[in-house]
Amino acid sequence: MDQQVAYLVLSRIGVAIVTLIVVSFVVFAATEMLPGDVAQILLGQAATPEAVAGLRQSMKLDDPAFVRFLRWMLGLLSGDLGRSYANNIAVADLVGGRLLNTLKLALVTTVVAVPIALLLGITTAMYRGSAYDRTVNMLVVGVISVPEFMIATLAVLVFAVWLRWLPAVSFATDLSSLWGIVRAFAMPVITQSCVISAQMIRMTRAAVIDTLKTPYVEMALLKGASWNHIVLHHALPNAVGPIINAVALSLSYLLGGVIIVETVFNYPGIAKLMVDAVSTRDLPLIQSCAMIFCLGYLTLITIADIVAIVSNPRLRK
Amino acid sequence: MAPGVETLPTSGYRINAVGIAAFIVILFWALVAVFGGFLTPYPSGEIVDLDYFGPMSTSFWFGTDYLGRDIFSRILVGTRYTVGISFVSVCAACISGVVLGMTAAVMGGWFDSVLSRVLDALNSIPSKLFGLVVVAGLGSSIPVLIALLGVIYTPGAYRFARALAVNINTMDYVTVARARGEGTAYLITREILPNILGPVLADLGLRFVFVVLLLSGLSFLGLGVQPPDADWGSLVRENIGGLPFAAPAVLMPSLAIASLTISVNLLIDNLPVRIRDRSA
C-alpha cells in the first residue's frame, strides 16, 4: 500500500509539472492578450509612441512573445526566475520576502481556522437540529455574508482606532517580539479565518451528517458507543474525502485570494505583488507569482486527493 | 419529529417553519428584483441630498450614500443584479461542476484525469488576470459576467462533487446499475446524485454567498453592472467610508445581503420533504 501511495504521489507530481507548464503558458498568453505592455504602462500617461518604442527596444520586448516565453522557461529550469521588467530587480528577491510573509500569515490562519472549523462542523453535525446547531449555522452564514472588506474595516475601527489595542496596519508594527507578532497578525488572521472557515464548517457538517445515516453508525450505537465516539471513529473516517477537499480549497484561497486583507491591513504579501505585476504587465513577475499560486494549489489538492484515496480502502486498487 | 412542524396537506410536500420563513424572504427579494425598479422614490443615480451619508428620514428611508443619493432606491434597483446574476451564475457553476464531477467519478480513467487536471489548471489561474483578459477580449456585459462567474466557480463545485461521488461510485448499487448496462447519464442523475445531494446543496448555498460578494469585486474590474446602478456588494463597498458613523448607506445593503444569503442557506437546510406513503 505504501508503494501504491508512493506511485500515486509520483504520478501526481509528474502531472503537476505538466499542469504547471500549461498554466504558465496560459498565463503568459493571457498577459499578452491584455492591452498595453510594460513599456507603455511604465511610462503611464507619458507614453508617447517614440518613448514607448525606445523603452521597449531597450527592454528586449521586441522579440516575439514565444521567444520571451521560452527564454523565461529556460531560465526557470536553471532556477532563475528572471528579472522584473518594472525595476530590473531579480524576481527572486522581490518574491522571496513577500512569499514568506504570505506563508506566515497563511500558516497562522490555518492553525487557527482549520481546527476551529472542523470542530464546529463536526459538533454541529452531531447535534444536528439543536439550538446550538442552528445558532452556529446562522452565525456562519451571517459572517460570510458580510463582505470581507467590511469585516476588516470594522475590525480596524474597533480594535485599532477606538480601542487602540492593535495596530491598524500589520506591517508598520514591530515584529521582533512574540507579542508584537500576535498583535500584528490578530486582525488579518481573524478576518481570513472568517472568510475561509465557513466553507469548511458547512462542508464538514454536511459530509458528516451524510455518513451518520449509515447502518454502521447504527451498529456502533448498538455497541454502546457515545455520540462523540461514533462521530470521530465512524462518521469522520468516511467523510474525510469531501472534508479534506473543502479544506484544501479553502486553504488555497490563503495564497492568492487574500488581496483584500493585504490591502486593508497593508500587509506585503504575494497576492498584492501579483496584482501589481499584472497592472504593470511585468511578465517575469506575473509568471513567477502564477507559478507559486499554481504550485501551492496543486500541492494542496494533491494532498487532498491522496488523503481521500487513502481514507477509502475501496479506492485503493 | 421536531415541534413546530407545519403541514401543507395539498402539495404532497412538508416544510418546517424555518423553511417557510426563508422561502418568504427569498420570494420577497425575487419580487423586488422584478418590480423594484418601478417602485423607487427617486432615480437611483440622482443626487437628492446635499449631505452625504445622511441618516434615515421620512424622505430618505434608508438614508443617503456618499454622493447624497437615496440608498433605498439604489437597493431596490440593485436587487435585480444581485439576485439575478448570483442566482444564474451559481446555478450555472454548480450544475456544470456537479455534473462534470459526477461524470468524472463514474467514467474514471483518462476522462477523469484529464478533466480534473484541466479544471485544476483553470482554478490555479489567478482570477483577476482571468477577469481582465475576459474584459479585454469579450468586453463587459451581464452575460459575460455571468459566464465568468460560472467559470470561476465551476472547478470548486467539480472538485467537491467528485470527491463525494467517487465514494458513492464504489457502492454495490452503482455496480448493479452498471451491470444492467446503464449509461453515464442515468448513473449520475439517479444513482449518485440523490446520495450526494445534501452536501452539494450546502455547497451551492455557500457559493451563492461568495458570488454575491464577488460581484462587487468584479464591478471594479469594469465587469458587469454599470453605473449608476450597482449591486448590493458594490453599494457596501462604495459606502464603506460611512462605517465609522454607522451610516445606513453601508448598513442597509449589508443587511439586505445578509437576509438574502442567510435565507438561501436556511431554505437549503430546511428544504421541503416529499410525503411518501410508508404504510405496510
Place this chain on the structure above:
Amino acid sequence: MANLVEVRDLRVGAVTDSGRRIEIIKGVNLDIAEGEIVALIGESGSGKTTIALTLMGYARPGCSITSGSVRLAGFDLAKASERERAHIRGTDVAYVPQSAAAAFNPARRLIEQVIEVAAIHDLMPPEAARAKAIDLFRALALPNPETIGERYPHQVSGGQLQRLAAAMALIGDPKLMIFDEPTTALDVTTQIEVLRAFKSVMKERGMTGVYVSHDLAVVAQIADRIVVLKGGEIQETGETEAIIHRGTHPYTQELLAAFQPVPFAASHTIEAGPRPVLEVVDVVAGYGPVGPDGLPWKVALKHVSCILHKGRNLGVIGESGSGKSTLARAMAGLLPPVSGHMRLDGKPLPNALHERSKDELRRMQIVFQLADTALNPARPVGDIIGRPLTFYNGMKGAALEARVIAIMDMVRLPAAMRFRLPGELSGGQKQRVNLARALAADPEIVLCDEVTSALDTVVAAAVIELLKELQRELGLSYVFISHDLSTVQAICDDVMVMQNGEVVETLPADKLPHGATKPYSKLLFASVPKLDTGWLDGVTSDPELSRALLGR
C-alpha cells in the same frame, strides 16, 4: 430461575410522512430466564429484528417504542436515558446484526471494529482485546485468524463478514446475546462450527441468548424455547421439542411443512436441451492489482469451468469464501477474468462489462448477495424495481406501475411498499426487492447469489416456487448460489461444489446427497442440519465426519 429479560406489552410504532401511525409490534410479552436461549422465528417482516433491537432499548430511525416496558435485569430500557442505554450496550447486551455487510464501517480495518467494544467501555487493554479477538476468530473457524483482521470489510466474503460480526459482539462478554440470523450467509460446514462455537461460548459464560432465525433446523439445535411471530404479534411459545414436533398454531405448521422440500429434478418436466446457454471455460479471476505473473494479488477463481444448459439450473455450493460470489461476478462481467473465456448461447461473450451489448446484459441478470448494499438508499422500492422495465422495455406510466406491482406481488411484497426507501424494509424484504429487480429485466439467465438466505422457510419456498414457475413459463436458467443444500436440491439440476476457488466436482442434483465422491462434498452434505434437537451434538460423535472436520 430469575428472568433476565421481561418484556411487557411492548408496542413499536412508526409514523409515516403523511402523519399516519402504523404499528409494527403490537403488544408483545416475553420473558427470558437467565442462561436460557430463546429463538424468535416467524416470517420475513414479522418484527423479529424490531423486537431484538428493543431489547437493547433501540428502535430504528422513523420507529419508536410507543408503550410497554423492556426490563433487562430489572432495568427498564424503554425508559432509560440514551446515556444509560449506551452503558449497557456492548457489555450487558450485545447484538449480531442481520446484515453484517452494512454493519461494518468500510473505511476501517476489521480488527479495529471488532475490538472497539473493549475500547468504548474500557474493558481491557488493546493488546488483550486483540488476542481475545484472534481467539474468537479461531473459534468461529475464520481462515487466517491472525491476519484476517487487517483486511477491510469489502475484502472478505459475506459469510466471513458475518462471523466477524459475531466476534465483534462476543468480545464484550455480554450477559445477553442477540443473534439476528447469524448463520444465514454461512455454508453448512461453517455453520456447524459456528453454531458449536456459539453454543459452547454461551454455555461456558452462562450467557442468555435471543436467536432470531427463520431456519427451524438451526433453531432446533441451539434454542431452549421458541417464540413464533407473525404480523408483529406472538403466535405461540413453547419448548423447542414441543414446537418442532407438536406445533399447534397454523403458521407454525406451515413453517414446519415448508421445511421438507420437494427435490426439483424429480418434478422437472422441461426437456434438458443439449444447448448450453452459458459456458465458462478455464476462468481465472481475482482481486487487487495484476502482478508481473499475470495473476491478480488475490486469486479467487482458479481455472473454473462450468456449463449452464438452457432451461436447467446450476447450483453452486461450497464453503464461505470459496469463490462462489466471485464466479457470479465474473459471469456478470463485473470482474473481468484475467484469463479464460465465456460463451453466451454459443457466441463468445466479452469478458468485460463495457464490451457487452445491452441485450447481452439484459439476458443475464445478477442478484447480489448483500441486498443491503445493493439497493440505493435514496430511491424508493418502486423506482428500483421499475427501472429495468423502463431501461430495457421502455415501459412508462400506468403500465409500468402495474407491472411493478405485479412483480412485487410475485415476490410476496405488498404493493404499498413501493414508496418506501430500502432503509425502511426488513432484511428479507430487501432481499426480495433485490430479486424482483433482476426478474423485472426479463432475463434468460439469472445469477442468484444467496437469494433466499434471509427468508423464512415459508417465503423462501414461495420464492423458489416462483422461480420454478418463471422457468416453466419463460425457459429461464438459473445459476443458484447458496449454502442451503435443501434449497439447492429444491431447484437445481446440477450442483457444482467449490472449495478454495476450484471446482471440486459437479453432480446431478438427484444423486444428492449420497452420490458425492470427493471427501469435501461428503462432508458438506453430512453437515446439513436436521430438524432434530440432538443433531448438532450427535455430529461430533460421527467419527468420519469429525475426522474430516479436523482435517480442514
Place this chain on the structure above:
Amino acid sequence: GEALAQTPTKGGHMKAAGWSSSTADTLDPAKASLSTDYVRCCAYYNRLTFMEEDGSIKMELAESIESRDATVWTVKLKSGVTFHNGKTFTSADVVFSLMRHLDPAVGSKVNSIAKQIVGVKAVDALTAEIRLAAANADLPTILAMHHFMIIAEGTTDFSNANGTGAFRSKVFEPGVRSIGERNENYFKPQKANLDSFEYFAIPDDSARVNALLSGDIQIASSIKPQSIRLAESRPGIVLSKTTSGNYTNLNARLDMTPGDKSDFVEGLKFLLNRQAIQRSALRGLAEIANDQPIPPTNPYFNADLKPRAFDPDKAKALFQKAGVLNQTIPIVASEAASSSIDMAMIVQQAGAGIGMKFDIQRVPSDGYWSKYWLKAPVHFGNINPRPTPDILFSLLYASDAPWNESQFKSAKFDRMLLEARGQLDFAKRKAIYNEMQVMVANEAGTAIPVFISNVDAISDKVKGLRANPLGGQMGYAFAEYVWLQR
C-alpha cells in the same frame, strides 16, 4: 502653532503613508511616477531649483541660473556638495542627469519636455551651459520638476539611491516600504530634523485614515473627501489642503463623432454641473474651473474667464442642433481617473433631465491609460499639476502635443505658444497666455469642471509642513522640512 514652527525639534522617526505603490517603485528620478517615488526622490536627491509655496523659484543645487535670450542658459553650481557615496558634485553630474532624459532607453517620463534641450555642456567644474532648441523663459521652473533631480554621473543601477539629498536610503523594498536616514553631510546648513523617516503606501483610503487615527502613521496623504468627516471628528488630527491644479476632465475627441460637432462639445460643457461636482463628488474640496488647465494659483491665470454656468436648456438646444439628442452616447470612465465615475454619473443624470442618454462604461483602471485614454470618443482624463502654462499647453493642446486629449489643432495657438515661450517680459507673456486660455476653454474638446484639492491628514505632532504648488505633502518634499513635536 506658528510660534512653535520657528523652533524645530531634532530627532525622531516618522511614518507616513502615500496612496499608491507597486513593484514598479523606483529610485530613478527619470522614471518616478507615483507619489511614493516623488517622496523618495525629494528626500534622497536635490534639484537645481526648488519651487516655493508661492510659485517662485529658489536655487537649490544651482547657485544661479541665467540667460540673456532664454535659449542658452548658464548654470552656476554650489560648491562643496557631496553625494552620499562621498563623490563631489560637479557640472559633469548635471550634464549626465539632464541628458539622460533624451535617451529613450532610460524611459524618462519627461522625455517630451526634455526634448527642447539640445545640449548640456560642462563649462568648468562648477558651471554648466544648457542650450535649448528655442527660447524658453520657463527653464528654471522646468528644472524644479521632480524628474530633473541630479544624480551622480554614470549611475545606471538604481537599487540604491546615491544622491545629494537630506536623507540616505536605508531600506528600499519596491511596493513595500522605504526608510531613509538623516544625511549628516548634507550641504544645507539646516539639515533634516528627523533622524529617519519611513514611507509606504496604504492604497485603501479608509485604511490609510484609520492608520493615522490609530497612531500608526503621522501623515496620511491624499485622503478622499468621504473620509474627511471621520478625520475631522478625531482630536489630534489636522487637515492640510492644497489646490494645485490637479484635475479630472471630460474629453470629447474633435475628430470623432459626436465630438466632431462643435455644438455637442459646447453642450457638454454647459451640461457639466460644476457646482454639483464640487459639492457632491468632491465634498467641497475643489475649486470650480473653467475648462482650461491653468489653476488660479498660477500667476498666469486668466481671472476674467468665468466658468460656464450649468445650463441644461442651453445644452439641450445645442445637442438638438448637433442632432445628437435622443442618441445614446457612451462615456468611458474608470477608477484610474479619480472621481471620474462620480462625475460621469452627474453628467448622466443631468442628461437624463433633458432627454440626452449617456451610457457610462466603467472600465478597469488596469490598462486605462494605454487603452482608453486619448482613444475613446468621449472619455475622462486626469492631469497632474505642472508648474508652467508652457508645459501644460505644449503637453496637452499644441497640435503636436503628445497628450492632445481632444485632438485640438490650431495653428494660431501653436504660434502663440512659441511666442510666449520666448517672451521674457511677464506682462506680455501673461497677455498671450490669457488669450490662449480663452481659446482652450471655447474651442478644445476638454471640459475641465474643477481643480481638485489635495487633502493630507496629519497628526498635530507633525510641524513645519507647508503647502506647495507641486502637490500635497509639501510637493512631496516634506521629509527634509518637518519635525516631530515631542
